[in-house]
Amino acid sequence: MNISNQNSLSGLLSSEWEELIIEKKVDFFNNNLERLEKIKIQIKFTQDHQIIYYKDGAILRVEYFHSRKNPDIFNNMEQIQNLSWQGQYNQKKKKDGKWIAFWDGNILKDVFGYYKNGQKQGLWKYLFKNYRKKDQIFETGEYLNDFRIGKWNYLYNNENIGGGLYNFKGEKIGNWIVLDEGFFYFAQVTYHGEYNMKGVKVGKWDISYCDCGQNKYKIIGGGSYGQEQIKIGRWVELLEGFNRDFLITYNGVYNMKGMKIGRWDICYKQYDEHEDGNEEAEYELMQILQNYCGGGSYDQGVGDIKIGRWVELLKGFNRDAQVTYNGEYNFKGMKIGRWDIWLDWEGNRQIIGGSYRYEEDQIKIGKWVELDEKFYWNNPVTYNGEYNMKGMKIGTWVTMDVREGYEYTRKEIKYDS
Structure with missing residues (x-):
């Protein structure tokens, strides 16, 4: 069985231990260009309880798993090559007690959590999805029966830079500052807005960016969500791969069905390492991203x-x-x-x-x-x-x-x- 581009394994893994191969895009840091890129790898689940990561026929990692229910799958090449969690299993072969994180064979200080009969419980210090050795980003908070509950924080360089509340179903609620999945030193991007009681984004959301080393976030984009988390009205979005050398936004209008219509402009700003970053952060898009470099129109009637x-x-x-x-x-x-x-x-x-x-x-x-x-x-x-x-x-x-x-x-x- 071969499934392409699966980011979630929910419903794919059966209890019969049939062999399964999925193709997945993971983050890879290009050191020459100083940016994150996506590369395709394959992940094989074998009948003898192995997970094998490989690319172009070369094996990247092999590990054993005891349960096919929600196995942790890596999204980052550095984590595939360096990260491991170690702890104990109970007699039912379920994780139990304290588990500790290791990086390249060395203990990651204060990065641990607890299991009880295979479920995450209590206080955890977890690695952010895009954690790398040079970008040590953590998430801290509490689990109850495998669900995140209460207050969770994002930590970067030992500073709290975001977070919010989870309900008892593990859904984000209320006011949140969320880190972009590709967050790293040259692309410190966050999203600030509100989730309703069902964990759905509502109302106005701002997109902010922090220039390297300045410790000050500027609002550079955003827009509003309508019903069912559909983007509506005017939006300023960041193009995929946004970073210090790729300060590019996509600016236009969504109709009430969440489809792009009319004129959309692509704007680019040349990075200036001498900027002092003292401007007021209130939709500075027109001030800091002025250079038009592309765009065009979407069908006004059909959209997209x-x-x-x-x-x-x-x-x-x-x-x-x-x-x-x-x-x-x-x-x-x-x-x-x-x-x-x-x-x-x-x-x-x-x-x-x-x-x-x-x-x-x-x-x-x-x-x-x-x-x-x-x-x-x-x-x-x-x-x-x-x-x-x-x-x-x-x-x-x-x-x-x-x-x-x-x-x-x-x-x-x-x-x-």
């Missing part, structure tokens, strides 16, 4: 369908690789016609790639210049070649370095015509 001309950002867009894709969508939300790839580099703007697509099937055709999937300032690599009318690569494709403007390798890949 891109139409007309758009400027979109490279997934790895940052101050050292300001790359955008420029082209048009038809009324079905399909890319059509010519799409150009632009690069802004040290004040110079130039087309470095792109070409044409079919209207109906969004298939690449003709001559193309494509970017390497890890394109950035010290890897400005493009691949130049041609697609046939079926969207298949043909002929010779050559690798180029756009920064220097020359072919730095004659290694050619030839495809069948």
